[in-house]
Each structure stands twice: as C-alpha cells, then as structure tokens.
Amino acid sequence: MTVTLADVAARAQVSPATVSRVLNGNYPVAAATRERVLRAVDDLDYVLNGQASALAAATSDLVGILVNDIADPFFGIMAGAAQSQIGGPEGAGAGRAGGEKLAIVCNTGGSPERELTYLTLLQRQRAAAVILTGGAIEDPEHSAAVAAKLAKLADGGARVVLCGRPPLELPGGGEAVAAALAFDNRGGARRLTEHLLTLGHQRIAYVAGPVERTTTRHRLESHRDAMEAAGLGDAVDALTVHGPYDRRSGYDATLELLRREPALTAVVAANDTVALGACAALREQGRSIPDDVSVAGFDDLPFSADAMPALTTVRLPLHEAGARAGRLAMGREAAPAGGIATVPADLVVRGSTAAARG
Amino acid sequence: MTVTLADVAARAQVSPATVSRVLNGNYPVAAATRERVLRAVDDLDYVLNGQASALAAATSDLVGILVNDIADPFFGIMAGAAQSQIGGPEGAGAGRAGGEKLAIVCNTGGSPERELTYLTLLQRQRAAAVILTGGAIEDPEHSAAVAAKLAKLADGGARVVLCGRPPLELPGGGEAVAAALAFDNRGGARRLTEHLLTLGHQRIAYVAGPVERTTTRHRLESHRDAMEAAGLGDAVDALTVHGPYDRRSGYDATLELLRREPALTAVVAANDTVALGACAALREQGRSIPDDVSVAGFDDLPFSADAMPALTTVRLPLHEAGARAGRLAMGREAAPAGGIATVPADLVVRGSTAAARG
DNA sequence: CTGTTAGCGCGTTCAT
DNA sequence: ATGAACGCGCTAACAG
Numbered sequence: 001m002t003v004t005l006a007d008v009a010a011r012a013q014v015s016p017a018t019v020s021r022v023l024n025g026n027y028p029v030a031a032a033t034r035e036r037v038l039r040a041v042d043d044l045d046y047v048l049n050g051q052a053s054a055l056a057a058a059t060s061d062l063v064g065i066l067v068n069d070i071a072d073p074f075f076g077i078m079a080g081a082a083q084s085q086i087g088g089p090e091g092a093g094a095g096r097a098g099g100e101k102l103a104i105v106c107n108t109g110g111s112p113e114r115e116l117t118y119l120t121l122l123q124r125q126r127a128a129a130v131i132l133t134g135g136a137i138e139d140p141e142h143s144a145a146v147a148a149k150l151a152k153l154a155d156g157g158a159r160v161v162l163c164g165r166p167p168l169e170l171p172g173g174g175e176a177v178a179a180a181l182a183f184d185n186r187g188g189a190r191r192l193t194e195h196l197l198t199l200g201h202q203r204i205a206y207v208a209g210p211v212e213r214t215t216t217r218h219r220l221e222s223h224r225d226a227m228e229a230a231g232l233g234d235a236v237d238a239l240t241v242h243g244p245y246d247r248r249s250g251y252d253a254t255l256e257l258l259r260r261e262p263a264l265t266a267v268v269a270a271n272d273t274v275a276l277g278a279c280a281a282l283r284e285q286g287r288s289i290p291d292d293v294s295v296a297g298f299d300d301l302p303f304s305a306d307a308m309p310a311l312t313t314v315r316l317p318l319h320e321a322g323a324r325a326g327r328l329a330m331g332r333e334a335a336p337a338g339g340i341a342t343v344p345a346d347l348v349v350r351g352s353t354a355a356a357r358g
Numbered sequence: 359m360t361v362t363l364a365d366v367a368a369r370a371q372v373s374p375a376t377v378s379r380v381l382n383g384n385y386p387v388a389a390a391t392r393e394r395v396l397r398a399v400d401d402l403d404y405v406l407n408g409q410a411s412a413l414a415a416a417t418s419d420l421v422g423i424l425v426n427d428i429a430d431p432f433f434g435i436m437a438g439a440a441q442s443q444i445g446g447p448e449g450a451g452a453g454r455a456g457g458e459k460l461a462i463v464c465n466t467g468g469s470p471e472r473e474l475t476y477l478t479l480l481q482r483q484r485a486a487a488v489i490l491t492g493g494a495i496e497d498p499e500h501s502a503a504v505a506a507k508l509a510k511l512a513d514g515g516a517r518v519v520l521c522g523r524p525p526l527e528l529p530g531g532g533e534a535v536a537a538a539l540a541f542d543n544r545g546g547a548r549r550l551t552e553h554l555l556t557l558g559h560q561r562i563a564y565v566a567g568p569v570e571r572t573t574t575r576h577r578l579e580s581h582r583d584a585m586e587a588a589g590l591g592d593a594v595d596a597l598t599v600h601g602p603y604d605r606r607s608g609y610d611a612t613l614e615l616l617r618r619e620p621a622l623t624a625v626v627a628a629n630d631t632v633a634l635g636a637c638a639a640l641r642e643q644g645r646s647i648p649d650d651v652s653v654a655g656f657d658d659l660p661f662s663a664d665a666m667p668a669l670t671t672v673r674l675p676l677h678e679a680g681a682r683a684g685r686l687a688m689g690r691e692a693a694p695a696g697g698i699a700t701v702p703a704d705l706v707v708r709g710s711t712a713a714a715r716g
Numbered sequence: 717c718t719g720t721t722a723g724c725g726c727g728t729t730c731a732t
Numbered sequence: 733a734t735g736a737a738c739g740c741g742c743t744a745a746c747a748g
Binding site: 002045047048049050051052054055060061069070071072073075076077079080083084102103104105106107109118120121122123124125126152156247273276277279280283302303306307308 | 360403405406407408409410412413418419427428429430431433434435437438441442460461462463464465467476478479480481482483484510514605631634635637638641660661663664665666
C-alpha cells in the first residue's frame with residue numbers, strides 16, 4: 001500500500017542505501033544516479049517515513065514548544081517567533097525528504113500535570129529540542145519533577161531552552177538547560193511602580209497573577225520593593241488581589257479593590273489582559289481613566305496600544321525572545337555567557353496613567 | 359545509554375514481549391508478572407520509544423493542528439480547544455506508556471508553501487489525524503496540491519478535519535476529509551450589514567481581508583448582497599479596501615476610505631483586530647464612534663467586549679468549534695450528516711454601532 | 717561512487 | 733499466560 005524506500009530503489013534500479021543517500025544528501029552520489037532516483041521518488045510519490053528514519057538514525061526532527069495558554073497572544077507571539085526559526089524551509093524541495101525540523105506547540109493550559117505529560121511525550125518522541133516558555137509553577141515537588149525530566153531529556157540529547165522562564169535552581173537542573181532567556185520582570189515592575197509614584201500616586205492597588213507562578217512573584221515583589229522605598233510598604237498587602245491571567249480576573253479584582261479602598265488612584269495589573277478587565281470595572285463604577293484612576297499593564301501586547309486610553313505598560317520583546325529561543329534550540333546561535341541572558345523590560349508610558357488627583 | 363524494553367525485560371526476568379503487553383495492556387498478563395514489570399519500569403525510569411513503537415505498530419500518536427497565525431487569538435482559541443480534546447490525559451500514570459496522543463500545533467503563517475510543507479512533515483510522521491483551521495487560500499493550483507496531500511494523508515489512515523475552513527470542492531478532496539465544520543461567514547456578514555442598513559446607514563465602507571482567502575470572499579460577498587438588496591450595490595466596490603487580518607491594515611484602509619468618501623457613516627471590518635485599527639484611525643481623524651461613524655468587526659474575540667466603545671461584531675463559537683474538531687479528529691464524535699456541519703455566526707450588537715447621523 | 721549486511725526498539729504472530 | 737522469532741522502514745558501517 002504505502003510506498004517504501006525499497007520500492008523507489010527497485011524502480012530506480014539502485015540499492016536502498018543509494019536512495020537514502022540521495023535523499024539525505026550526505027554522501028556523494030553520481031549525478032546520473034541521483035536523477036534516476038529523484039525521478040523514481042516523484043513517480044511513486046514517495047514520502048519518507050519519519051519514524052523509521054528517526055529510529056535508524058537515532059535522531060528526531062521534532063522540536064517541542066511548551067506554552068501555558070495558546071489562546072493568549074503572549075504565548076502565541078513567542079511560539080510563532082520560535083517556530084519561524086525552526087520549521088521554516090523557505091526554499092523549494094519541501095515535498096521530499098530533508099533536514100526540516102517539525103516545530104510543535106504544546107499547550108499545557110497552565111497545568112503542572114500536563115506539562116509533565118508533554119515532556120514525557122516529547123521524550124518518548126526523542127525530541128531534538130524543547131523550549132519552555134512563560135512563568136513556571138513554584139511548587140517544589142513539581143519543579144523537581146520538571147528538572148528531573150529536563151535532565152533526562154538533555155541526557156538523551158535534546159537541547160533544552162527556557163524562554164521567559166527563570167533558570168532552574170535545582171541540582172541537576174541547571175546543567176540540563178542549554179540556555180535560559182529570563183525576562184527582567186523585576187526591573188520592569190519596579191520601573192512601572194516608580195513611574196506611578198513619581199506621578200504622585202500613593203494608594204496604588206495591585207492585581208497580581210496566580211500565586212504559585214514565578215512571573216507573579218517577581219513582578220509583585222518588585223512592586224512591593226518600590227512601594228517600600230517610598231515608605232508605602234504597609235499598604236501593599238491590603239491592596240493586592242491574586243487571580244488568573246485573564247480579563248475577568250482584572251474585572252473582579254478591581255471591584256474588590258474599590259470596595260477595600262474607594263479612594264485608590266491607581267491600579268497596576270499583572271499583565272495587559274488583566275488591565276483591560278480592570279479598566280472595564282473602573283468605567284462601570286464611574287471612574288474615568290486616567291483622570292480619576294490610572295491603570296497600567298505588563299507585556300505590551302498588540303492590543304494595548306489600541307485600548308482607550310492606550311495602556312501604559314512594560315514592553316517585553318516577545319517576538320525577539322521567541323526567535324532567539326528558536327535559534328538556540330536549533331543550535332544556530334551560541335548560548336549566552338553562563339547560559340543565562342536577561343531580556344530587557346522597558347517602561348512604555350501611554351495615556352492610561354496620569355498625575356494623581358488633588 | 360538509553361534504557362530499552364529489553365533492559366526492562368531482563369530486570370523483570372521476563373521476555374520483551376511480556377513487557378510490551380503490560381505496557382499496552384492489550385493482552386492478558388498475570389497480575390504478579392505485571393507487578394514485576396511495572397516495578398522494573400519504574401526502577402529503570404524506562405520511557406517508551408515513540409518512533410520504534412509507531413514503526414512496529416504502524417500507527418502514530420501525533421495529531422497535527424494547522425493554523426494560519428498562532429499569535430492571533432482567533433486561531434489560538436480554536437487550537438487550544440482542539441488540543442484539550444486530544445492531548446489530555448487527566449489521570450495518573452502519565453509517566454509511562456499509554457494511548458495518549460500528542461497534539462501539535464503547526465503555524466503556517468498563512469503561507470501556502472509552509473502549509474504544504476507541514477502537511478508533508480505530518481504525513482512523514484504518519485500522523486493519526488490532521489485538523490486544518492481557518493480560511494483557505496483560493497489559488498486553484500494550491501488548492502489542488504492541498505487536496506492531493508489530504509487525500510494521501512487520508513489514504514494513509516489519517517483522519518482529516520476542517521475547522522472554519524470551507525469543504526474542499528476538488529475531486530478526490532471531498533472524500534478525503536472526515537468532517538468539515540464551516541463557519542456561517544455568509545449569514546453572519548449579511549446580518550451584520552443588514553443591521554447597519556436598518557440603522558439608516560448608506561455610505562458603508564468595508565475593510566476586507568486578503569483577496570485570496572475564502573473567509574474574505576464569503577464575508578465580502580454577503581456584504582455586497584445585502585447592499586444590493588438595499589439598492590446600494592453600486593457603491594460597494596469603491597468603498598472596499600483589501601488588506602491582511604491585522605490592526606495596521608484596518609488603520610491604513612480606514613484612512614484611505616475616509617479620503618475616498620469623507621461622508622461615510624459606517625466601517626465594517628474583516629475581523630475584530632482590523633476593526634480596532636479602524637477605530638484608531640477614525641479617532642485620529644476626529645470622528646467619534648458611534649456618533650459620527652459606526653464600526654463593526656467579526657469573530658467576537660475576547661478583547662472586543664473591552665474596546666471603547668464595545669465592538670458590535672459577529673460571534674463565532676471558536677472554542678466550541680475547536681473542541682468539536684478535536685473530538686472528530688479523535689473519532690470520539692460521529693461525523694455530521696454529509697460530513698459537513700455549519701457553525702452558526704450570530705450578530706452581537708454593542709456600543710460601536712448606532713443610528714446614522716442626520 | 718555503489719551494493720551488502722546489520723541492526724535501531726518495539727509489536728506481533730506463532731508456538732508452548 | 734508467556735517466550736521465540738520475525739519484520740516494520742530506514743541508516744550506517746563495511747566492503748568493493
């Protein structure tokens with residue numbers, strides 16, 4: 001039924017080995033023979049069997065990209081950029097065999113179990129590389145399990161790259177990853193809160209992400225640091241609410257925060273999506289942005305510039321970081337010194353923040 | 359180096375065949391033996407080799423999901439929903455072997471070549487199923503190539519599902535797809551334009567998607583039909599501009615349309631993202647929404663409700679459609695009658711549209 | 717430059 | 733209920 005290498009060999013009147021050599025282009029083959037073989041391939045509509053090839057050569061052309069939420073552009077942008085550096089055979093001849101890698105995006109939905117499951121599945125497929133994007137879950141047991149899996153993956157020859165995820169701190173985990181691109185969440189968050197303080201805000205509420213996430217913690221801690229430096233540290237806890245990274249969370253949390261502190265003059269959100277929800281809640285409560293209340297987000301997703309007013313936020317170069325992660329995974333770029341590179345997070349001031357009232 | 363089935367067998371003092379049977383759970387195995395085997399698996403940290411397994415069994419556990427733009431939530435939502443029906447082993451035992459499928463998202467970036475390349479890669483991996491999402495490119499040659507590939511994929515045992523893509527019209531293509539979920543783009547677009555007509559609008563501009571896309575054509579044609587039914591068909595061409603499905607396109611196109619017809623009172627956009635760009639352009643030109651100009655989108659992405667004013671649009675049940683596509687791909691749901699199901703597209707009226715001035 | 721010979725790691729008969 | 737043997741489709745040595 002399905003045509004195999006042997007069929008091609010028979011039709012081209014050569015040995016299977018020769019066909020393999022033509023397809024992989026690693027060994028010298030006479031031009032005339034190569035022609036015959038390629039014609040046979042076309043005639044028969046032959047397609048290489050990936051599994052058999054991978055099994056025999058003990059290498060795979062799969063590259064896994066793990067994301068927490070594929071419906072969130074934050075991850076979509078990084079994944080797309082990474083994939084563009086991996087899957088992309090621009091030229092012709094795409095129909096035949098060749099060294100193209102298959103970049104596959106795996107959506108964990110933020111679930112630790114699924115993260116591990118995907119890692120196992122990837123390991124089972126003997127993935128050539130694995131890219132983990134976004135914040136990690138901070139449960140020690142889970143971290144250990146992930147570190148162990150990554151170590152095994154690396155042991156099996158897979159290149160492991162972290163993108164927007166802090167380097168593993170566990171024993172055995174550090175050596176496993178080829179490179180880590182860490183967003184400067186701390187610096188960005190600090191600059192953002194300082195910006196608001198400079199504008200005269202004092203009652204600043206904070207809508208944080210899920211508690212157990214590294215991203216959440218880093219951003220929140222820096223916010224607190226900045227507040228403490230301004231002598232406002234005591235109020236932070238009472239004016240902080242945690243929730244998922246979605247619009248609804250921003251909406252609900254903001255209503256709650258308004259209840260706690262009706263006189264608040266600024267809301268800092270865990271990310272832009274959450275900030276949008278916060279804006280909706282504030283407007284519903286009759287507060288105008290930024291006249292009554294300033295709002296700020298994080299990430300600078302494309303829609304942030306289109307919000308009304310445009311969102312003040314912290315820009316993360318998601319596309320660049322994703323692309324770099326892709327190149328690192330392909331071994332097309334040298335790992336940064338120490339294996340860790342910090343990705344800048346720059347403050348972007350737009351219309352949603354203004355001087356505090358009064 | 360890497361531990362194989364044989365190693366496990368040796369440690370458990372059984373034959374490789376027995377280990378295989380335990381792992382796959384398809385044949386009766388004595389409870390005691392099974393225990394020994396499982397313990398050996400754990401002890402050795404054995405992980406099944408996916409390629410070898412697939413090769414021997416002539417089946418694969420890969421399911422491909424093709425998307426045009428992974429950074430666009432339109433696709434992210436569908437892909438995530440589909441994946442949730444495929445990859446999801448909720449229970450325990452995720453570490454071992456098992457029938458879990460690996461759902462992999464492939465980003466074509468809207469490029470026909472990459473679409474074909476991914477299809478080939480998937481074919482090479484002997485994918486168990488393939489889901490194609492979103493509008494198709496209308497180039498006949500490309501369509502034929504895709505149809506041929508899909509036919510071959512199906513021939514090789516892969517289940518092919520279309521989600522948000524119109525059924526193939528080509529010979530041999532129709533039989534290849536197991537099921538097609540087609541969005542009611544025509545009906546939705548018609549209702550949307552009728553809504554504006556009812557509000558008294560006459561000079562309605564249209565920012566269409568890329569010319570060669572089915573989605574674009576269907577939505578535009580229905581818009582034209584509605585306009586013609588209202589005796590306004592003549593103006594349609596002059597007030598239509600094509601562009602990609604992104605914010606910038608909406609922005610640029612709207613500026614151009616305002617130049618062509620300064621007195622326009624409504625702008626219909628190809629989708630919500632484009633609509634946002636249109637809003638930005640209008641505001642920049644000093645037009646208020648919806649007092650001066652009404653704006654409408656399509657898709658009802660999450661951020662549409664948060665725009666200011668909230669966007670009138672056409673709701674596509676992306677999550678539901680994606681999930682259904684996932685189930686169809688897994689064979690967990692019977693194909694609809696005739697292999698084609700129409701997914702409803704309902705008008706959602708919000709604040710961005712209002713009665714025409716004057 | 718090309719053909720021959722062995723496996724890669726596992727599933728699956730066929731025996732027992 | 734279990735083991736032995738064969739083959740899935742391909743690549744990689746080794747000859748020649």
